[in-house]
C-alpha cells in the first residue's frame with residue numbers, strides 16, 4: 001500500500017515510516033473516550049461537561065435504571081480521569097437500588113432528607129443513619145448501601161467518587177460492581193461508625209485542621225476552625241472519612257472579603273454551601289495581573305450559589321483561582337479533589353515540600369498577596385458589594401506593599417520562572 005500522505009504523517013490503516021526528516025504519527029489527534037467515559041455513556045443519562053453551574057439543581061435529572069432514581073453525570077473541565085461526580089434524585093417515598101462498588105464515594109445531600117443503610121456482604125445487621133439537606137457522608141469501599149427518601153418530595157444528592165480511577169485501570173465493569181472483596185479495615189462495623197466526631201486534629205501532611213468522621217450532619221452550618229491561609233478570618237477543616245484517598249475540605253470566607261488568588265493544577269472543584277460568590281480562574285502563565293497586561297479576556301469569571309460548583313483550574317497546567325464572597329452572609333465552600341492531595345505530590349518519601357498555595361509570590365509560593373494583585377480585582381469587587389448592599393471588610397492596609405520587598409525584581413524572576 002502506498003502512502004498517499006505527502007507529509008509522511010501516515011493517515012492510512014497501515015503504518016508507514018516517516019519519509020526523510022518528517023515525524024511519525026498523526027501530529028494531531030482527538031482525545032479518546034476512557035473506559036469511564038464509555039461506562040457513563042452506557043448508563044443513558046446526560047453528562048454535564050463545562051466549567052460549572054450556578055446550582056446543581058439546574059442540571060437535568062433523567063431516569064437512571066441502574067440506580068433506580070434520576071440523575072446526571074458531571075465531568076467538570078479539568079477533572080477528567082481525576083475523579084467522578086454525579087447528581088442523583090431519589091423519587092418521593094422511594095429508595096435507590098442497593099449497590100456496592102470498588103471505589104470510594106462521598107455524598108452531599110442537596111434537598112430533602114432520608115436514611116442511608118450500609119452493610120457488609122453477609123452481615124445481618126445494617127448500619128442506618130439519617131441525613132438531611134447539608135449532610136455529608138462516605139460509603140466505605142465495596143460496602144453495600146441503600147439510600148432511602150423519607151419524605152413525600154424528591155430528594156437530591158451530589159456524589160463524588162473514584163470510579164474513573166478504578167474503571168480506567170481495571171477496564172471491567174463487573175470487577176468494579178460485583179467484586180467479593182470485603183474491606184474490614186475500612187468498615188469496622190462499630191456501632192458508632194457513622195456518629196459525628198467534632199474533634200479536630202492536625203492532618204498528617206500539612207498540619208491543617210482535620211476532623212476524622214464518617215458523617216457530618218450539617219456542612220452548611222457546622223463549626224469551622226480558623227485557618228487564615230486564603231484570607232484573614234478564613235476558616236477550614238478537612239474531613240477524613242472511611243480511610244479515603246479522596247480528598248476534600250470545607251471552608252468559609254468572611255462576608256465582605258475575598259481570598260488571595262493561588263495556583264495549582266486541575267482536580268479541584270468548589271461547591272458553594274452557603275452565601276453567594278464568584279471565582280476568577282486564569283492560566284498561571286498570564287501572570288498575577290492579567291487585566292493590566294491586556295489579557296483580562298482570558299480570565300473566566302464563574303458565579304455560583306448554594307450547591308452550585310465550579311472548576312478551580314480547568315487547564316492542564318497550573319491555573320490561578322480566586323474566590324469572592326458577595327452575600328451578606330459568609331461564603332462557604334467545599335472543595336473536592338478526588339484522590340489528589342498534597343501528600344501525593346511528586347518526589348520520594350521525605351522530600352521537602354512547602355505549602356506553596358499558602359505562600360505568597362515573593363515567598364516562593366503561588367498565592368498573590370492583595371498588594372501584588374491586579375487593581376481590577378479590587379475595583380470589580382468593591383463595585384459588586386456596593387450593588388449588593390454588602391459592607392466591604394477588606395482592610396486598606398492589606399493592599400500596601402510591606403517595606404523591604406523589591407517586588408519589581410521579584411516579578412521578573414517569577415516571569416522568568418514560569419516561561
Ligand SMILES: [Fe+2]
Pocket residue numbers: 262264268312321357
Ligand atoms: Fe486551589
